Amino acid sequence: MxxxxxxxxxxxxxxxxxxxxxxxxxxxxxxxxxxxxxLDTRLQEAARMVNSLVASTGxxxxxxxxxxxxxxxxxxxxxxxxxxxxxxGRLMARSSGTPDGRLTEAASGFSDRIVDGEPWRIxxxxxxxAGLHIMVGDRLGLRDRLVSDLIKxxxxxxxxxxxxxxxxxxxxxxxxxxxxxxxxxDVRTRDADDMSPIDSTHAPAEVxxxxxxxxxxxxxxxxxRRHEREVTAFAAHELRTPLAGLKTQAQIxxxxxxxxxxxxxxxxxxxxxxxxxRLVRQLLALAKLDASGEPQAREAVSVGAVFEEITDSAxxxxxxxxxxxxxxxxxxxxxxxxxxxxLALRNLHENAVQHMPPGGQxxxxxxxxxxxxxxxxxxPGIPEDELALVTQRFFRGRHKSAIGTGLGLAIADAAARxxxxxxxxxxxxxxxxxxxxxxxxx
Amino acid sequence: xxxLVVEDDPILADGLQVGLNLAGMTVDRVESCxxxxxxxxxxxxxxxxxxxxxxxxxxxxxxxxxxxxxxRTPVLLLTAMDETPDRIRGLDSGADDYLGKPFDLDELSAxxxxxxxxxxxxxxxxxxxxxxxLDPASLSATLDGMxxxxxxxxxxxLSALMERPGTVLSKxxxxxxxxxxxxxxxxxxxxxxxxxxxxxxxxxAIETVRGLGYRIRxxx
Numbered sequence: 001m002x003x004x005x006x007x008x009x010x011x012x013x014x015x016x017x018x019x020x021x022x023x024x025x026x027x028x029x030x031x032x033x034x035x036x037x038x039l040d041t042r043l044q045e046a047a048r049m050v051n052s053l054v055a056s057t058g059x060x061x062x063x064x065x066x067x068x069x070x071x072x073x074x075x076x077x078x079x080x081x082x083x084x085x086x087x088x089g090r091l092m093a094r095s096s097g098t099p100d101g102r103l104t105e106a107a108s109g110f111s112d113r114i115v116d117g118e119p120w121r122i123x124x125x126x127x128x129x130a131g132l133h134i135m136v137g138d139r140l141g142l143r144d145r146l147v148s149d150l151i152k153x154x155x156x157x158x159x160x161x162x163x164x165x166x167x168x169x170x171x172x173x174x175x176x177x178x179x180x181x182x183x184x185x186d187v188r189t190r191d192a193d194d195m196s197p198i199d200s201t202h203a204p205a206e207v208x209x210x211x212x213x214x215x216x217x218x219x220x221x222x223x224x225r226r227h228e229r230e231v232t233a234f235a236a237h238e239l240r241t242p243l244a245g246l247k248t249q250a251q252i253x254x255x256x257x258x259x260x261x262x263x264x265x266x267x268x269x270x271x272x273x274x275x276x277x278r279l280v281r282q283l284l285a286l287a288k289l290d291a292s293g294e295p296q297a298r299e300a301v302s303v304g305a306v307f308e309e310i311t312d313s314a315x316x317x318x319x320x321x322x323x324x325x326x327x328x329x330x331x332x333x334x335x336x337x338x339x340x341x342x343l344a345l346r347n348l349h350e351n352a353v354q355h356m357p358p359g360g361q362x363x364x365x366x367x368x369x370x371x372x373x374x375x376x377x378x379x380p381g382i383p384e385d386e387l388a389l390v391t392q393r394f395f396r397g398r399h400k401s402a403i404g405t406g407l408g409l410a411i412a413d414a415a416a417r418x419x420x421x422x423x424x425x426x427x428x429x430x431x432x433x434x435x436x437x438x439x440x441x442x
Numbered sequence: 443x444x445x446l447v448v449e450d451d452p453i454l455a456d457g458l459q460v461g462l463n464l465a466g467m468t469v470d471r472v473e474s475c476x477x478x479x480x481x482x483x484x485x486x487x488x489x490x491x492x493x494x495x496x497x498x499x500x501x502x503x504x505x506x507x508x509x510x511x512x513x514r515t516p517v518l519l520l521t522a523m524d525e526t527p528d529r530i531r532g533l534d535s536g537a538d539d540y541l542g543k544p545f546d547l548d549e550l551s552a553x554x555x556x557x558x559x560x561x562x563x564x565x566x567x568x569x570x571x572x573x574x575x576l577d578p579a580s581l582s583a584t585l586d587g588m589x590x591x592x593x594x595x596x597x598x599x600l601s602a603l604m605e606r607p608g609t610v611l612s613k614x615x616x617x618x619x620x621x622x623x624x625x626x627x628x629x630x631x632x633x634x635x636x637x638x639x640x641x642x643x644x645x646x647a648i649e650t651v652r653g654l655g656y657r658i659r660x661x662x
Contacts, residue, residue: 177463237495237523242453245451255547
């Protein structure tokens with residue numbers, strides 16, 4: 001059942017019905033027992049009364065034979081029947097409406113019998129002095145009618161009240177559930193970008209956990225959206241400058257009459273397109289890192305093969321930078337996501353190449369702990385106060401390179417985190433340059 | 443016209459330098475707030491093109507410091523952040539104009555000419571002295587209605603003299619207008635240009651004030 005109101009209504013109605021039913025059963029059996037007792041006592045008293053009458057009037061077997069009037073239809077007003085029999089088996093007297101046949105064979109006390117197809121309850125008193133049996137009885141059917149009439153009397157108003165009660169329950173439930181409806185209204189009518197928390201000060205205690213959970217969700221969504229907006233704004237900003245450069249250089253190429261100027265502008269355009277392409281590639285890589293929530297599948301990755309891939313690319317080739325890779329790294333196989341590892345190592349490599357003087361050497365080695373990979377360049381290093389900032393997106397410090405996007409170390413850091421590793425940046429102690437380690441925690 | 447460009451992106455800065463140069467301006471280029479402050483302290487510029495996001499801070503800080511120190515150099519802000527609130531903040535910080543990236547090079551040149559003109563206290567786009575008229579937008583000159591063929595340097599020397607009619611400009615002041623920092627200055631270049639100009643526009647048009655410099659003659 002999807003409606004809380006309907007569900008509560010059904011439960012309440014069933015419970016009320018069950019309580020009523022058990023009350024009726026209880027009253028029925030109680031009343032029945034009480035009535036039996038009262039009517040039995042009445043039988044007994046009536047028999048004794050007749051007996052005492054017989055005794056005081058000196059009635060004998062001889063004078064008791066009187067014809068009775070014909071029996072009438074039995075109602076409440078004709079409940080008791082009386083017969084007086086002599087010990088030798090003659091009917092001495094009977095009350096009107098009493099069957100002709102002997103009511104009971106029992107000599108004294110209570111007995112149940114079927115007379116003329118009807119169940120009777122009879123009480124017999126034996127009068128030894130007069131030689132008579134005095135029998136007083138009533139029909140059991142009558143007793144049952146009494147009880148059932150009583151129960152009907154109880155049930156009739158209850159059945160009348162039942163729909164009223166149902167209506168009352170239904171309305172009360174509606175009133176009780178009003179805070180929920182108000183909350184639903186609040187959430188339904190708000191704008192798509194309205195992430196303000198739901199006011200839960202007046203919410204009932206049962207609804208509070210729900211509002212708190214919702215508000216928690218709103219806060220999380222809002223944080224994610226703000227982050228997304230910031231990244232998008234930054235990306236747009238970072239793309240505008242190279243676009244402005246491209247347009248300016250293109251306009252120079254169109255306007256310049258000096259072939260040397262035109263040639264220079266065209267070269268700048270090619271350079272700018274390369275740089276912008278790389279910026280877009282890095283932005284996409286970042287967006288992908290941000291978007292994929294599920295952990296990447298781990299596999300056995302040959303670090304040597306990854307190095308082949310990233311040092312093979314033409315990036316930085318013009319700078320005549322040499323790359324030295326420790327032999328032990330080439331043989332190394334690690335359990336990691338190939339994509340993330342390549343992304344991290346490639347961006348570290350490109351960052352190093354960008355900051356290298358021509359003819360310098362980049363060195364990849366195993367860290368002292370044996371659980372990480374380190375890269376060392378011969379660039380200017382990073383000022384100590386900027387070391388903690390360079391993994392921020394679009395941060396370009398004082399030692400920025402001309403072609404840097406401000407994203408490389410941010411991507412390497414994000415990829416490392418996704419792999420469960422962390423990036424440690426230090427300036428080299430043996431000479432100017434930066435040393436970056438990817439260290440796995442395990 | 444000498445312009446200071448403060449832009450850290452190398453390709454865009456190169457484009458600005460070459461592009462404004464094509465429009466007849468002498469361009470000096472720096473990449474940081476610190477260098478911009480140093481340049482302003484040592485040279486006089488007719489206008490400044492200032493990027494907002496620089497590696498060592500915000501261009502707005504440079505601008506505010508300039509205005510606080512009473513520097514009246516016209517400033518055009520050039521930035522990727524061109525939302526209306528950004529523009530308002532920039533203009534209210536003392537900028538004379540604002541252009542969002544990417545922009546049209548010709549528009550940028552025109553705006554730089556406009557703020558430089560206003561900075562020099564002029565409203566008319568053309569420089570006029572006697573029968574001589576210079577149009578900085580098209581880099582063309584006329585003498586008594588006749589087109590005058592001038593080299594880029596000659597045009598620059600003449601416009602420097604005509605921007606302040608009646609004022610004497612020293613040789614080094616004229617040199618400052620002609621050459622950026624990186625350019626080699628020949629020792630007698632100004633004399634040579636003046637000599638060529640006199641041949642084209644008449645002996646008496648440019649007056650030599652002995653020991654001080656040169657002055658344009660306003661009445662023919």
